[in-house]
Amino acid sequence: MAPDKIFRHGLIVGKFAPFHKGHQYLIDRALKDCGQLTVLVYANPDFGAMPQAVRAAWIKALYPDITVLQPLDPPVDTADDFTHRDYVRHYLLDKRIEIDAVFTSEDYGDGFANHLGVTHRSVDRQRLAVPASGTQIRADVHAHHHLLDPAVYRHFIQKIVLMGAESTGKSTLAKHLAETFQTVHVPEYGRELWEQKKGQLELADYVQIAQEHQRREDEALKAARRFLFIDTNAITTLALSYYYNGGALPELHAIARNCISRYHRWLVCADDIPFEQDGWRDTEILRTKMQRMILYDLTERGIRFDYVEGSLAQRIATVRRLLDGPLA
CATH class of the missing domain: 3.40.50.620 (HUPs)
Known part of the structure; x- marks a missing residue:
């Protein structure tokens, strides 16, 4: 001794x-x-x-x-x-x-x-x-989070992921939900890399997108309070890899599978808002096709999700009801 x-x-x-x-x-x-x-x-x-x-x-x-x-x-x-x-x-x-x-x-x-x-x-x-x-x-x-080490408090933060095809309002909704609930959100990293490479992605790039996006999620947990709102995840990245490149690497499939237990709540943004062409997106026809692919994938994986539709105000009101409800 x-x-x-x-x-x-x-x-x-x-x-x-x-x-x-x-x-x-x-x-x-x-x-x-x-x-x-x-x-x-x-x-x-x-x-x-x-x-x-x-x-x-x-x-x-x-x-x-x-x-x-x-x-x-x-x-x-x-x-x-x-x-x-x-x-x-x-x-x-x-x-x-x-x-x-x-x-x-x-x-x-x-x-x-x-x-x-x-x-x-x-x-x-x-x-x-x-x-x-x-x-x-x-x-x-959450009111007493100051009495917990950040590594402990992260366990109690609910990760809310927003799914949907491009131009379904995910980015806008994630940002406004973070402001509404006084927390932070994680923007879509895939869009960032897509623009950097001028839309010319290889199969390995989609793996990088999924990995970096999750790294940013983990980093954002340090600043989150009660909820962390996340724009897109690896399941969407997987769908895009197949659509644009005709396939996906095993690593991306593995990351997508792990998404099933990674998030506390899944929200799918409806494609009921006008399609917005910003110079990088494909077409409204693709949006419809991609939306169906995502919904099919979520259903096949047995993931329970809630649909949010209508105007931004209506969507925020829907999420408020969901997060304040009995499953919160």
Whole structure:
């Protein structure tokens, strides 16, 4: 054990739902006093919106040098104190984990440590250093996002992708939705590269479009609040690759498949607005054909989507209803 450490091996147990800055304060304090630190993450029932594996991954990503474990079949949260304490005691024995200190910010800390036969270190019990609680944050995670590390908060941002053929109003709607919901949007990268190459794209260019577009999505999450609106994705890029180049590379197919689980909500912009020829687009006939291709592809992949149509104001109103509704 390092000479500046008080304890050889410390333990922290919690739900971490979500993992907030109060938890980080507790871990940081434990790391100052312990040569080694183990964190147990569990809840029963688990949290559907942030399951145990996700919560453990947050901690491991922010603290790669500590041990993060996910006990299986823990007692229900409503079980008595003795049941929980004894479960942890037997878990540690089974895993041959020997600790000499428990760190908590809870009233149960003394009894828990006594049951394990180790020292208890109480940290910020009155929540003065970091006034945060999981219950408080779960009630409105977006209002309390400042209590979460950005890497954790990104989990709660809903990625809303806008689909549709060219000149169906995706770009305009994405921009205005970002303004309406006071967040950011991701413009279509494919259009940018199309103009740079004067419309002369090769199959590999479509892969680059899909990869760069997703990279920009990930980057935009850092500035988003509650929602991130995204203009187009790799499924549209795949359709364009086939239309203009007669095929697509396997890498593009793989990226398109991964889109199925990448977004929280899919919106398809209707082709009921006047076609706007800006010098780069094809024809209105292509728009109709491409729209059908996209709708067919989404249906074949089993992707549930909502249709938005009418004027810009009508479309924004539709999205407002959808995002404020029971599936929000």
